[in-house]
Amino acid sequence: MDEVVTRWEYVVFVFLACVGVLQLVGVRTRLNGLLFFRTKAVAYVISFLALAGSFWWFFVRDDRWDTVMRCTGLEGAQQFYYFCLAAFLAVVFTLALSSLLHAVRPRLCSMSRVPGQGLDALRDMSYFQAVRRSFKSRRADGPSG
Amino acid sequence: MAHLDETVLSWFTAMVGKWSVLDRILILFANDYFPVVAISLVLLYLWFMGKNPVERENNQRALINAAVSIGSACGFVLAFSHLNWHGHPFEEAPELIDNVNRIFYPIHDPAFPSNTSAVTFAAAASVWQRNRQVGLLILVPAILMPVAKLAAAVYYPSDVLAGALLGIATAYFISNLVMPCFEPFVSRVFIVLRRLCLA
Numbered sequence: 173m174d175e176v177v178t179r180w181e182y183v184v185f186v187f188l189a190c191v192g193v194l195q196l197v198g199v200r201t202r203l204n205g206l207l208f209f210r211t212k213a214v215a216y217v218i219s220f221l222a223l224a225g226s227f228w229w230f231f232v233r234d235d236r237w238d239t240v241m242r243c244t245g246l247e248g249a250q251q252f253y254y255f256c257l258a259a260f261l262a263v264v265f266t267l268a269l270s271s272l273l274h275a276v277r278p279r280l281c282s283m284s285r286v287p288g289q290g291l292d293a294l295r296d297m298s299y300f301q302a303v304r305r306s307f308k309s310r311r312a313d314g315p316s317g
Numbered sequence: 318m319a320h321l322d323e324t325v326l327s328w329f330t331a332m333v334g335k336w337s338v339l340d341r342i343l344i345l346f347a348n349d350y351f352p353v354v355a356i357s358l359v360l361l362y363l364w365f366m367g368k369n370p371v372e373r374e375n376n377q378r379a380l381i382n383a384a385v386s387i388g389s390a391c392g393f394v395l396a397f398s399h400l401n402w403h404g405h406p407f408e409e410a411p412e413l414i415d416n417v418n419r420i421f422y423p424i425h426d427p428a429f430p431s432n433t434s435a436v437t438f439a440a441a442a443s444v445w446q447r448n449r450q451v452g453l454l455i456l457v458p459a460i461l462m463p464v465a466k467l468a469a470a471v472y473y474p475s476d477v478l479a480g481a482l483l484g485i486a487t488a489y490f491i492s493n494l495v496m497p498c499f500e501p502f503v504s505r506v507f508i509v510l511r512r513l514c515l516a
Binding site: 177182185186189190193194196197198200201203206230231237238241242243244245246248251255259288289290291292293294299302303306307310 | 367421
């Protein structure tokens with residue numbers, strides 16, 4: 173029987189690709205709180221390695237292009253489910269790791285301007301800092317119904 | 318009409334087996350993973366993209382519309398496939414099985430309308446309405462995927478065309494008629510996501 177794509181391969185591929193996309197969008201839109209390393213060049217290299225590496229690993233290694241890619245593997249519904257799972261894990265991983273790295277090497281929170289709301293807060297601080305600030309400000313505002 | 322379908326199909330199937338580079342490109346775009354994951358990654362990028370909160374919310378709404386349109390398009394395809402069923406080209410012309418084996422694999426889903434065209438065009442049309450550049454970007458795999466499947470003799474041109482039209486119609490229906498009805502719910506979701514610094 174022909175080899176087919178397994179769910180674990182698909183999840184790992186999507187997870188790595190999503191991490192690459194998040195690093196890329198972080199550096200392109202200056203959402204520094206998403207980045208593992210604030211240096212632009214390093215962020216670009218990480219995103220390139222994650223994206224190119226994941227696509228190479230999934231499609232090209234071991235001549236999969238000529239074998240596995242011409243077989244059925246996961247059905248549409250399974251692909252949707254595992255894509256959502258892997259993308260969710262990639263977002264959680266990126267936000268957690270970038271926050272931890274920023275806690276170890278605090279370089280954000282320049283506070284040279286008023287921090288933004290929502291995702292925009294990630295321009296000036298890590299995700300954990302942004303969420304803490306968001307809930308603190310809500311408590312300070314009092315119950316709004 | 319059937320004759321025209323077969324003539325146009327023969328133009329595409331003739332591409333297979335001539336140049337190994339072209340065959341590899343067709344394999345890449347016909348397979349179940351590459352175009353779909355590429356489009357999904359662009360949609361993930363879209364969620365975070367935008368110079369300011371207004372632009373970003375517009376992009377995020379485009380993603381929500383695309384997700385709902387893709388799901389709805391799958392449902393519509395299922396409904397239509399029960400109304401009008403015909404075989405895949407490789408089932409009706411067994412000499413085309415070589416094309417299928419070179420590029421893809423023999424699928425057993427209903428051929429009309431093409432599910433992949435409906436899904437990819439629904440995504441492209443949904444995003445196009447709110448962000449022209451990204452909509453065009455998604456249109457590239459949305460076009461190349463059905464072209465590769467035509468070359469593989471998995472679909473007739475009419476299957477692909479019907480799928481594309483269904484996907485585009487679904488995107489406009491969802492974005493302009495359905496989503497406005499759910500606006501209060503969507504706005505509340507955005508408030509919660511903004512509080513969690515995710516939107």
